[in-house]
Amino acid sequence: MPVNRKCIIRLSRYKNALQRLKALGFVKVFSDNLADAAGATPSQVRKDFSLFGITGNRRGGYVVDELIEQLREILGKNETQKVVLAGVGNIGRALMRYEGFGGGGISILAAFDIDPAKFDENADIPILPLERMHDFISENDVKIGILSVPDVAAQQVSELMQAAGIKGILNFAPIQLRGDDGAIINSINLEVELENLIYFVNAAKKGVKE
């Protein structure tokens, strides 16, 4: 089984579930505890772990602290991940206010916009003119960018990010972006996600009626 996006999303879920179990006082867990907490099956959990060489003890249990550490290492969470954001509107501000990123080792270092009314160099997360984004990214060696600009601006701003050294973009604009060979672009299209939910909710409703 190849390491794909879904597998890495499951690893993040296991890590979050383990942190909850640790807070509840668990010292050891079994794959079924984790499967329950992360919404997977026990065999899926064991398969995912074996892909990364994570093995439990002979009775199939895992030490919570060790497992969290191994997952953090795989997910690159042992060092703070520096992130920049472009587009300080509804979505951008919500992400900048989100306190959960800090605990997960993700730090938005600065945000960029074209609207001078939004610039605020002294804010906790400084909001700077877009023209300063290139130098900021290269000087701070930032590799991850969040794109929350209007769709018409998204391709251009994504190219600016990549030209400055960004290797991974989380895109909220509802358009398909072209990346260069070296960059990964993950798009979150909320409308598509909702349409998908609506379709399956309707299909289930019809199924009950038939």
Ligand SMILES: NC(=O)c1ccc[n+]([C@@H]2O[C@H](COP(=O)([O-])OP(=O)(O)OC[C@H]3O[C@@H](n4cnc5c(N)ncnc54)[C@H](O)[C@@H]3O)[C@@H](O)[C@H]2O)c1
């Ligand atoms: N708000 C939502 O609920 C929602 C839902 C789904 C998708 N989206 C998508 O997310 C993106 C952001 O939405 P929003 O509601 O936050 O928009 P918004 O209009 O509130 O904010 C966009 C921000 O981007 C800035 N901007 C415009 N051009 C720019 C450029 N070239 N460089 C840097 N900044 C620039 C604007 O000045 C503004 O501050 C859009 O593409 C939108 O379609 C939003």
